[in-house]
Amino acid sequence: MFKKILILLIFLFYACEQYEQDCTEIDNCNDYNLTYFDLVYPSNFPSPNIPNDNPTTFEGVNLGRHLFYDPILSSDNSVSCASCHKQEYAFGDNTQYSFGVNNSVGSRNASTIINSAFQLEYDWDGKSSSLETQAIRPIFNEIELHNNNWTEIVERIELSEFYSEMFCQAFGSTDIDSLKILNAIAQFQRTIISTNSKFDKWLRGELAFTDEEIDGFNIFSTERGDCFHCHPIGLFTDNLFHNNGLDETYTDLGRYEVTSNPLDQASFKSPTLRNIEFSSPYMHDGRFATLDEVIDFYDFGGYDSPNVDPLMKYVGQGLLLSQQEKDNLKAFLLTLSDDEFINNPDFSNPFNN
Numbered sequence: 001m002f003k004k005i006l007i008l009l010i011f012l013f014y015a016c017e018q019y020e021q022d023c024t025e026i027d028n029c030n031d032y033n034l035t036y037f038d039l040v041y042p043s044n045f046p047s048p049n050i051p052n053d054n055p056t057t058f059e060g061v062n063l064g065r066h067l068f069y070d071p072i073l074s075s076d077n078s079v080s081c082a083s084c085h086k087q088e089y090a091f092g093d094n095t096q097y098s099f100g101v102n103n104s105v106g107s108r109n110a111s112t113i114i115n116s117a118f119q120l121e122y123d124w125d126g127k128s129s130s131l132e133t134q135a136i137r138p139i140f141n142e143i144e145l146h147n148n149n150w151t152e153i154v155e156r157i158e159l160s161e162f163y164s165e166m167f168c169q170a171f172g173s174t175d176i177d178s179l180k181i182l183n184a185i186a187q188f189q190r191t192i193i194s195t196n197s198k199f200d201k202w203l204r205g206e207l208a209f210t211d212e213e214i215d216g217f218n219i220f221s222t223e224r225g226d227c228f229h230c231h232p233i234g235l236f237t238d239n240l241f242h243n244n245g246l247d248e249t250y251t252d253l254g255r256y257e258v259t260s261n262p263l264d265q266a267s268f269k270s271p272t273l274r275n276i277e278f279s280s281p282y283m284h285d286g287r288f289a290t291l292d293e294v295i296d297f298y299d300f301g302g303y304d305s306p307n308v309d310p311l312m313k314y315v316g317q318g319l320l321l322s323q324q325e326k327d328n329l330k331a332f333l334l335t336l337s338d339d340e341f342i343n344n345p346d347f348s349n350p351f352n353n
């Protein structure tokens with residue numbers, strides 16, 4: 001008995017240390033017992049990027065999932081993260097520019113959130129270097145959740161009472177603060193993993209591709225279509241920034257706004273192509289409505305400019321794909337759809353359950 005209590009005390013002490021919190025609070029929390037969440041991913045993925053001070057736990061993920069779907073995080077209780085990052089659209093949106101508080105719009109297409117645990121930089125220009133800090137921008141951005149300060153947000157959450165048990169379970173304290181809010185949302189987002197597309201099943205030898213899909217795969221992953229350099233097999237993003245020749249003159253300077261390096265003008269993060277079927281419109285400004293338009297763009301080769309990436313090897317020349325080859329490339333891209341991901345109840349709106 002004594003031994004058990006000692007172990008429990010050591011565990012609580014350790015947990016408190018880990019979250020740098022006021023341990024007197026634990027007295028108010030029932031059953032504070034963390035269950036660690038192992039992210040499951042295939043061997044062709046890199047290791048997940050999980051900060052030591054924010055391990056993924058079932059309790060934290062549950063809290064983060066509620067916060068992600070709750071308009072309580074917006075200044076007028078009208079918009080949530082999920083208003084722009086919808087599961088049915090692979091956690092992107094189906095409009096060019098999504099609506100924030102007061103129906104305001106920005107100038108970038110909502111990014112998808114897929115396998116984010118395996119990335120290092122977030123947003124089209126990579127201005128956020130962790131999922132924990134990324135969420136600060138939408139929370140305060142006037143075209144997104146439009147808050148003025150953390151005090152108001154924390155007060156709203158404290159007043160709702162609904163959350164105190166969940167904060168207790170996730171962090172051993174009913175004390176709500178910005179760090180816990182951001183950590184929980186990041187934990188939930190790390191679990192949004194897609195690894196069960198037709199392509200994955202084919203790679204695992206569980207099913208066969210059609211001849212069209214095989215030809216499309218070959219175009220994608222050889223110099224013929226030359227897609228794989230920036231969208232490599234596995235994550236289907238190299239997590240790097242490129243100017244893929246969308247324009248001759250730039251309106252959005254992209255990565256340059258973060259680095260001030262002239263070479264980075266109009267470079268954007270290669271987006272993952274997983275679930276691309278669900279996340280139209282395409283590109284940082286949502287300029288293309290369909291995959292056919294995207295394929296036609298790459299077939300044309302892209303526009304020349306001082307910043308166009310050297311990996312865009314067919315600028316001014318074009319890929320010269322036949323209509324059949326274009327159709328096959330598209331057939332391959334459609335094998336990256338993961339219906340299980342789009343319908344996974346673990347990622348869905350917890351307030352609808």
Ligand code: HEC
Pocket residue numbers: 068073079080081082083084085098099100101106108109110111112113114116119121122123124125131134135138139143144145185189
């Ligand atoms: C009004 C729409 C809107 C809302 C609300 C919104 N986002 Fe976003 N989100 C975007 C847009 C647009 C981008 C791309 C921003 C950029 O590149 O500057 C983005 C980018 C992201 C990314 C980067 C993904 C990647 O792979 O680079 C993450 C993660 C994200 N949002 C999470 C959140 C979270 C968490 C919330 C809620 C706290 C939220 N978003 C609220 C529109 C929105």
Ligand code: HEC
Pocket residue numbers: 220225226227228229230231241242243244246267268269270271272273276279281282283284285294295298299309311312
């Ligand atoms: C030089 C690197 C590079 C190459 C080569 C490349 N891409 Fe891209 N791709 C990008 C970047 C960067 C973006 C985002 C550009 C932007 O929004 O400004 C992108 C965007 C896309 C998108 C839109 C994704 C979305 O979520 O909006 C699709 C689809 C796509 N590429 C498919 C392909 C295909 C198919 C090929 C081969 C024919 C290819 N890419 C070759 C870098 C590349």
